[in-house]
Amino acid sequence: MAKVVIFGGAGRVGQQLAAELTRAGLDIAIVDLIDGKQLGQIAARILNDSCLAVPDCRARLSHHGGVNVLDIDRVSAVLAQEQPELVINYAIPITWDATKRLPNYARLSAAGLGAFTPIQVAAPLVIARAMATRCPQAKLMVGNLPDITIPVINGCAQSEALVRPACGAGNVGLMAAAVHRLAARELMAAPAQLNVKLVAHHVHWVAPREPGYANDAPFLLRVSHEGEDVTSQFGDSRALLNRAINDCYEPGAAFSSTTGILAARNALALLDPSPTVHKLHVPAPLGLPGGYPVRARQGALELDLPPDWKRGDAVEKMALATSRDGVDQVLEDGSVLFADYAQAILKEELGFDLPTLMRAWEIEEVAAAQIACIRAKF
Structure with a gap:
């Protein structure tokens, strides 16, 4: 029975994904920031549904609550315990749904989701690092703006130990x-x-x-x-x-x-x-x-x-x-060249200085600043 770990397992996509994979009879572990009791209830309901839909279902579904996906030690501990064959990430520090609640969302949308690449790539980059030491043979699937973030992670893998993502999903x-x-x-x-x-x-x-x-x-x-x-x-x-x-x-x-x-x-x-x-x-x-x-x-x-x-x-x-989505270019080393219009909109609407060029080694710093800037708006 193949083992799959889903980060962001309490979200809409994560729950649907867990449901589909349990119905296929896999061994699933869902991981999320929410507390273990609530996540356990979600896991129990998903497994109940799967057993009703597939009466001979033999899937297993475990859970790890209270895990900050940006904490590489916590992520590494989960991976070391579970030893998955596949890791899938749908966790993100701030969801796009939250941004949609801002009064100036229409203007922020015009910057392109790629303008928020630092936030989008932060979690899968941590997971790719943790996998390199805890389960290097496992495959990685990335759900966070994969059209842009996977080329970034692949570029970063030229200079540090990372598991390169196999692909994304959706879009x-x-x-x-x-x-x-x-x-x-x-x-x-x-x-x-x-x-x-x-x-x-x-x-x-x-x-x-x-x-x-x-x-x-x-x-x-x-x-x-x-x-x-x-x-x-x-x-x-x-x-x-x-x-x-x-x-x-x-x-x-x-x-x-x-x-x-x-x-x-x-x-x-x-x-x-x-x-x-x-x-x-x-x-x-x-x-x-x-x-x-x-x-x-x-x-x-x-x-x-x-x-x-x-x-x-x-x-x-x-x-x-990609250049129509806030990012002019992803360089071979994983550095990101942002579009002028994306920089201008984020400065005007959020007061955030998106750099013209975000070097690969600056991703965590820029992501932390972008996360703090958006959280301050709520």
Whole structure:
């Protein structure tokens, strides 16, 4: 029975993910900052639900409450005790939901979520460090803005001992599922007859849903019906992508359940020792920016692009999309060059001085300052 540790297990995505993996019969440990009693109740309810849904369920679900994911000693202790094969992070010091409660959210949104990369990358970076000494053979999946944070972590791994993330979940997966569903409906075809290939970034997911984002970042999309490319039947591809996102997901964070299911699919594919090939859409496979279609086999991922799509072109498009999400560039060493507009908005709206260049070794310092700045607004 494979062992999986989920940091941020009490959150919306974390709970859905734990539910999916327990129903698949895995040994799960959920970790969160909330106290052990409350987390234990959540764990008991999830396991009860799983046993009702799957009467012969043999999964195990343990919990670790009161764990600050930025405390590497506490994180290391959990990993040393659990010895997981896979670690998944959805913990974050300040959720984006909290930022949405600020009166100037619309302006902050225009900075791009990438402007908050220090906060987004802080927890998975600690976990990647702890894994390097406590469970170096385990795989890591990152849920915090993976299109940007995974390239940052991969860059940092050039100069320190870190477990490099295998991939993220959500974002491109959410969009691919929506396009698939909408295309099947409009073509009046069975979903199994369709194949969707999408190279897209977090910014494409939020641009039609959140205020202030430029909706002009490049992407690649193909819809095939029984092997025939029918993408042109839908007209403008960007309009199709935007329509699919808005038709298939209501406003707010209800999409978290879908993200949890996608994360579980990715997890099961990464843990599958058989030669079965799993076709997925995942953020940041191989440490790349943005999201891509992939084939997963025996825990390894490879890009699954149509023959006429060039890898270099796809990666270049995703690097450009990153610049529409508050980050001009993630450098090879994990340093982050922030966009001018993101710096200006954070200075104006939060009084926070986002550096032009955040060196890899400065991430913790900048993250601590950004966390303190936002918390002071509540």
